[in-house]
Amino acid sequence: MIEVKNLVKKYGDKVAVNNVSFTVNEGEILGFLGPNGAGKSTTMNIITGYLSSTSGTVTIDGCEILDDPKGAKSKIGYLPEIPPLYQDMTVKRYLEFVYDLKRVTLPRKEHLAEVCKVTKITDVYGRVIKNLSKGYRQRVGFAQALIGNPPVIILDEPTVGLDPKQIIEMRNLIRGLGKKHTVILSSHVLSEIQAVCDRIVVINNGQLVADESTEEITTNFTGMKRIQLHIDGNDNTVLMTLRDVDGVTRVRKVMRTIDGFTEYIVESKAENDVRKAIFRAMAKVDCPIVMMRNAEVSLEDAFLRITAGETQVNRKGGR
Amino acid sequence: MSAIYKRELNAYFTSPIAYVVYAVASFFAGLLFVATVLEGDTSDMTYLFRNMTTIIIMMIPILTMKLFSEEKNKKTEQGLLTAPVNLLQIVMGKISAAVTVYALLMVLFIIYALIISFFVTPSWVLIGSNILGLLLFGTTLIAIDTFISSLTESQVIAAILSIGAGLLLTSISMFKNMVDIDFVNDIIDSIEMMGRYENFTLGMVKFSDVIFFLSISVLFIFFTIKVLERRRWN
Structure with missing residues (x-):
C-alpha cells in the first residue's frame, strides 16, 4: 500500500533522512519509532507530500507522490505533529472546509456526523476551536485526517500532550482504524507503539535501524x-x-x-x-x-539500545 | 480553490479585519468626497479617485498580510499543502478572497455617484472607468502583497513591507531623472503604476493599461507559487 524507497532528505549539509526504505501492507498498523529529532516527522512530511525528498520515491497505492501528487494526496489522511487547525473557526465550519478542500463525494452531513462520532467530538461540534482543550483539539485534528475515508492514515505523535485517559481512547481509536485503513503512527514512546502496532520501524539519526514485527522486537529484547x-x-x-x-x-x-x-x-x-x-x-x-x-529490562531499554546502535538488529520486512 | 476561497472570505468577515478596513477606507473616502465634491460644488470625482490610492496602499496590506504568513506561523499550511489541491488553486483561492473583499469597497463610489445624481447627472462612463482603474490597481497590489506575505512568518513584517512596496511603486516616477542613465529611467517608466492609473481617472480605458495591471498580478501569483514550491525543497 505504501512503498518508501531509498528516501534521502538533506538540509544543506545536514542529512535528516538517510536512505530509508520500508513498505506498509494494506490494513497494517506500522509504528514509526525514534527519538526526538531522528527524522520521523521529516519522513512523514515527505510521504504526505508536504516536503520533497532530495532523492528516493514514495508510492501510495500505485501513485507516486511527485508524479501524481493529487492522486497520492487524495489517498492520505494526515495528522501532523501540530494539528493544522484554524483557531477562529468552529469545529463544524472547519470540518466542512476540510471536506470541501479534499473534494469528498460522500454524503456530507452523514459523513461528517460519522467522523465526529468516531472521534467523539460531536458535543463540541458548534464550538470555536481556540476554546477547546488540547485533547479535543487533537481529536479534531484526527477527525480532519479521517474525512473522506482515505485508505491511508498517517499520524505524527498523536498522543503527545494528552492525559492517560485520552491516550487510551486514542489508542482504541487507532486500533479500530487498522481494520479498514493502512496506518502509520509515529511516536517516541515505545509502549504506545507496542500497544497498537503490528510492525515497528525504528529510525535513528535519519537511518533505519530496525524493521520487525512488534512481537519479534519485544521477545528479542525482553528475553x-x-x-x-x-x-x-x-x-x-x-x-x-x-x-x-x-x-x-x-x-x-x-x-x-x-x-x-x-x-x-x-x-x-x-x-x-x-x-x-x-x-x-x-x-x-x-x-x-x-x-x-x-x-x-524494559522496552524502553530495548529502544534505547536500538537507537544507540549498540546491537545489530537484523533487518527484514521492507527490505 | 472554492474551499479555500470560502474559508478566507469567511475569515475576513468573522474577524474584525474586513470591517475595520471598510470603516477606515470609507471614513477617508467620505472626507475626500465631502471636501472635494460636495464643498467644491462639482460632480468631478477625479480628485477623490486619485487620492484613494494612498488609502488603498495602506489598507490592502491589512487584507493580505496574514494570507500566507499566518498559515506558516500556525502550521496550518501543512493541511493545505497535503490536501489534493495544487499550489495555483491555493494561491488563487486566497487572492480572489482578498480581491472580493476589496471589490466590495467599490460600492462606496457607486453610492457617491448616486448622491451626485440627486443634483446633476453624473458621467457614468467616467465613474465606471475610475472604478475599473481602482479595481485593477488594487488587484495588482493584492497580488504583490500576497507574494510578500508568503515570504515571511510575521504578519507585521508582511504588512510593513507591503506598505513600503505600494508607496515605492506609486512614487517611483519621482526618482526618474535623478540618475542620468537611460536604462534605469526606462525601467522606472515601465513599472510606474500611477501614470497608468491616472489614465483611468481621466476616463481613458487603454487596453495596454489593463494588460499592464493584469500581467503584474499574474507575475506575482507565479512568484508566490514559486516561493511555496521552493519551501518544499528546502
Whole structure:
C-alpha cells in the first residue's frame, strides 16, 4: 500500500533522512519509532507530500507522490505533529472546509456526523476551536485526517500532550482504524507503539535501524536478563573476565560510582543464571564485587539500545 | 480553490479585519468626497479617485498580510499543502478572497455617484472607468502583497513591507531623472503604476493599461507559487 524507497532528505549539509526504505501492507498498523529529532516527522512530511525528498520515491497505492501528487494526496489522511487547525473557526465550519478542500463525494452531513462520532467530538461540534482543550483539539485534528475515508492514515505523535485517559481512547481509536485503513503512527514512546502496532520501524539519526514485527522486537529484547554490578578492580581485567564467564552475552562498563568503584551491566539469556559464575570468576582475579543486583529490562531499554546502535538488529520486512 | 476561497472570505468577515478596513477606507473616502465634491460644488470625482490610492496602499496590506504568513506561523499550511489541491488553486483561492473583499469597497463610489445624481447627472462612463482603474490597481497590489506575505512568518513584517512596496511603486516616477542613465529611467517608466492609473481617472480605458495591471498580478501569483514550491525543497 505504501512503498518508501531509498528516501534521502538533506538540509544543506545536514542529512535528516538517510536512505530509508520500508513498505506498509494494506490494513497494517506500522509504528514509526525514534527519538526526538531522528527524522520521523521529516519522513512523514515527505510521504504526505508536504516536503520533497532530495532523492528516493514514495508510492501510495500505485501513485507516486511527485508524479501524481493529487492522486497520492487524495489517498492520505494526515495528522501532523501540530494539528493544522484554524483557531477562529468552529469545529463544524472547519470540518466542512476540510471536506470541501479534499473534494469528498460522500454524503456530507452523514459523513461528517460519522467522523465526529468516531472521534467523539460531536458535543463540541458548534464550538470555536481556540476554546477547546488540547485533547479535543487533537481529536479534531484526527477527525480532519479521517474525512473522506482515505485508505491511508498517517499520524505524527498523536498522543503527545494528552492525559492517560485520552491516550487510551486514542489508542482504541487507532486500533479500530487498522481494520479498514493502512496506518502509520509515529511516536517516541515505545509502549504506545507496542500497544497498537503490528510492525515497528525504528529510525535513528535519519537511518533505519530496525524493521520487525512488534512481537519479534519485544521477545528479542525482553528475553534476556540483566545484572548490575559494582566491582573494585582494573577495568580491563574486569571486562575480560566478565566476558569469559559462561552464559554472559554482553558486558558494558557504565560509570565510576561515587565510592570509587566501577559499575557494569552484564546481560545473559533469560534461562541462564550467571550470578554464581560471576562471583567465582571475580574472586579468582581478586576483583571484589561490592554490589550485585538484578536490573529490569524494559522496552524502553530495548529502544534505547536500538537507537544507540549498540546491537545489530537484523533487518527484514521492507527490505 | 472554492474551499479555500470560502474559508478566507469567511475569515475576513468573522474577524474584525474586513470591517475595520471598510470603516477606515470609507471614513477617508467620505472626507475626500465631502471636501472635494460636495464643498467644491462639482460632480468631478477625479480628485477623490486619485487620492484613494494612498488609502488603498495602506489598507490592502491589512487584507493580505496574514494570507500566507499566518498559515506558516500556525502550521496550518501543512493541511493545505497535503490536501489534493495544487499550489495555483491555493494561491488563487486566497487572492480572489482578498480581491472580493476589496471589490466590495467599490460600492462606496457607486453610492457617491448616486448622491451626485440627486443634483446633476453624473458621467457614468467616467465613474465606471475610475472604478475599473481602482479595481485593477488594487488587484495588482493584492497580488504583490500576497507574494510578500508568503515570504515571511510575521504578519507585521508582511504588512510593513507591503506598505513600503505600494508607496515605492506609486512614487517611483519621482526618482526618474535623478540618475542620468537611460536604462534605469526606462525601467522606472515601465513599472510606474500611477501614470497608468491616472489614465483611468481621466476616463481613458487603454487596453495596454489593463494588460499592464493584469500581467503584474499574474507575475506575482507565479512568484508566490514559486516561493511555496521552493519551501518544499528546502
